Amino acid sequence: MEEDEEARALLPGGGGDSGDPDVRAPLPALCDPSRLAHRMLVLLLMCFLGFGSYFCYDNPATLQTQVKRDMQVNTTKFMLLYAWYSWPNVVLCFFGGFLIDRVFGIRWGTIIFSCFVCAGQVIFALGGIFNAFWLMELGRFVFGIGGESLAVAQNTYAVSWFKGKELNLVFGLQLSMARVGSTVNMNIMGWLYSKMEAALGSVGPTTLGVTLLIGGITCILSFVCALALAYLDQRAERILHKEQGKTGEVIKLTDVKDFSLPLWLIFLICVCYYVAIFPFIGLGTVFFIEKFGFSSQAASAINSIVYVISAFLSPVFGLLVDKTGRNIVWVLCAVATTQAAHVMLALTLWNPWIAMSLLGISYSLLACALWPMVAFVVPEHQLGTAYGFMQSIQNLGLAVTAILAGLILDSQGYLYLELFFISCVSVSLLAVVFLYMVNHARGGNLNFSAKQREEMKLSHTE
Template structure:
C-alpha cells in the first residue's frame, strides 16, 4: 500500500490506544454490566467487526479505514482476554488454575506463530488466483484471516451455553473477574510496584515492536528469504508456547522472582546486542529472546500480588496493562520513525536502551525489596512457611 514504516507501525498503536483506558474498565463491565457470558460474546463481536473493517480498508485502499478497524479490534481484544481469565477462575481452582493460565498463554503464542507463518502463504495463493498483487490481494488475505475471529465468536457462544447449563445443574454463580476498580488506590502504590511497572513497560517495548518489524530486518541484514524471515521471527512465540507452563511451574517451586526477572532481562539485552552488532547466526539470538520472554512473563506478573493488598489487585493489574499499552503505542510509532530516518542499527540501539532501563529498574527493585524486608525474592519454601504461620495466627 506504499506506506512508510512509521505509518505501518501506527496500526499497532491504534490497537493499544483504546486499551490505555479499557484495561481499567474491562473487568467492571463484565462484573457489573454485561456478565461474563454476554460480555465475552460482545467483545468477540468487536474483534470480528474490527477485523472486517481492517480488511475492507485494505480492499478499498483506505488506510484510515484500516486504522479504524484496528481501533475497534483493540476495544474487543484486551477485554476479551479479561473475560477469558474470568471463565478460567470460575471453572478452575488452585494448582489447576496455574496450569490453565499457562495453557492459555501457550495457545495464544501458537496462534501468533501460525499467523506469522501462514499469512504469507495465503497471500501468495490469493495473488495466484487474482493474477496481481496490491491492496485487493492484501484485503482478501486479511478477510480470510478473519475466519479465526468468527471461530472465536462461535466458541464464545458455545461456552456461554455450557456455562449457563452448568449454572443450572451445579447451582453455581456466574463467573466474575473479581476486579474492583478504584483509581484512588494508585496513590497507595508502593515504590516496588512502580518499579515493576517500569520493568514491564521498558521490557515489552523492546520485544513486541521488534517482532512487528523483525521480518524485514532479517531480510535486509541477513539476506533471508521471506519464508525464512517469517520462520525466525516467529521462533520467540514457538519457544514461548511450551516453555511458559514449564517456567511457571519452575518459578512456583523455587521462588526468587526478582532473580528470574533479572536473568530474563540480561539474556534479552544480550540477544539485542548480538542482533545489532554481529552477523552471528540470528537463530541463536532469537532463541535466547524466546526463552527470556517466556521466563519474564512467568516471574514478573505474579510479583504484583506480593506487593499489593488483595482488594487493590484489580486496580494494580489494570494500571499495569494500561501503561503497558500506552508504552507500546508510543514506542511502536517511535520505532517506525527511527527506522525510516536512521535504519535498523539505530533501532536496535534504541531497543537495547529500553532493556537497559528495565535492567536498572530490576536492580533497584532488588535493593528496595531487600531494604524494606519485602518477600519478592523469598524462596518458595520460605514464602509457604510464613503464609502458613500467618494463616494460623488468623485462626487464633
C-alpha cells in the same frame, strides 16, 4: 423443575429406564458439568476463544512488506496499525473487568468482545480492499477494543471453572494456545498472500484485503467458541447452581496514590521490557530479510520462534518459578538475556536463530516471574487496580514506542532502532537491580524462596 430433572439424569441412579448411566445419557462424562471430561471440553473452548485474536494481532507484522508496498505507506504509518490497537486499551484495561462484572456478565461480555474482534478484522481487511489506509487504522482500533477485554473474559472463565490447583496449569495452556495462534499467523499469512496473488493475478490493495479477510475466519472460530462457552456455562449454572464468573477486580483509581516504590519499579520493568519485544516482532520480518538476506518465509519463521518457544516453555517456567521462588533473580536473568539477544542482533552477523531463541526463552521466563510479583506487594483489595494500571501503562508504552520505532527506522535505519531497543532494556535492567536493593533494604518478600513464602503464609495463619 426442568433443571432438576436434567441434573438428576446426569447422576448415577437418576432417571431413565436403565441402571446403566451410559444407556441413560449418551457420553455422560461429556454432558455432566461436574465431570473432568466436560471441563476438558470447556478448557478446549477457552483455549480457542483467544486463538483468532492472537492470530490476527500480528497480521501486520507478517505482511509488513506487502502492507507498505500495496498501501504505499512508510514504516511510521505502518506502525500506527499497532499504535491504534494499543490506544483503546490504555483505558479499557481499567474498565474491561467492570463491564464484565457489572454490565454485560461474563457470557454476554465474551460474545460482545468477540464481535468487536471480528468487526475490527473485517474493517481492517476492507481498508485494504478499498485502498483506504485510514479504514485499516479504524479496523485496528475496533479490534483493540475487543482483543484485550476478550483476554480478561477468557481468564474469568478459567477462574470460574478451574479454581484451585488446576488454575496455574490452565493459565499456562491458555497462554500456550495464544502463542500457537501467533506462530501460525507468522508462518501462514505470507503464503496465503502469495496464493491470493496467483488467484487474482496481481499484487495490490485488493489482494492484501482478501488475504486479511480470509485470515479473519479465525476470529469467527473464536466467536463460535464464545457462543458455545456461554451455553455450557449457563447450563452448568442451571444444573450445578454455580454462580456466573466474576473477574474479582474492583477498580478504584484512588488506590494509585497508595502504590509502593517496589510496585512502581515493577511497572517500569514491565513497560521498558515489553516495548523492546512486541514492536521489534512487528518489524522483525523485514529486518531479517534486509540484514541477513533470508527469504520472506524463512524470515517469518525466525520472527515467530519467540512465540513457538513461549508456547512450550511458559507452563514449564511457571512451574519452575512456583517451585523455587526468587522472582527478582529470575526477572534479572530474563532481562539480561533479552539484552544479550538484542546486542547480538544489532552488532553481529551471527545466525539470528540464536538471538531469537534466547529472546523466546527470556520472554517466557519474565512473564512467569514478573506478573505474580504484583500480588506480593499489593493488598488483595487493590489487585484489580494494580493489574489494570500495569496493563494500561504497558499499552501506553507500546502505542508510543510503535510510533517512535517507525520514525527511527524511516530516518536512521535498523541499527539505530536496535540501539533504541537496547536502551529500553537497559532501563528495565537498572530497575530490576534497584528493585532488588529496595526489596532487600525493606525486608520484602519478592525474592523469597518458595519455602520461605510457605513459612510466611503459615505464620500468618497461626
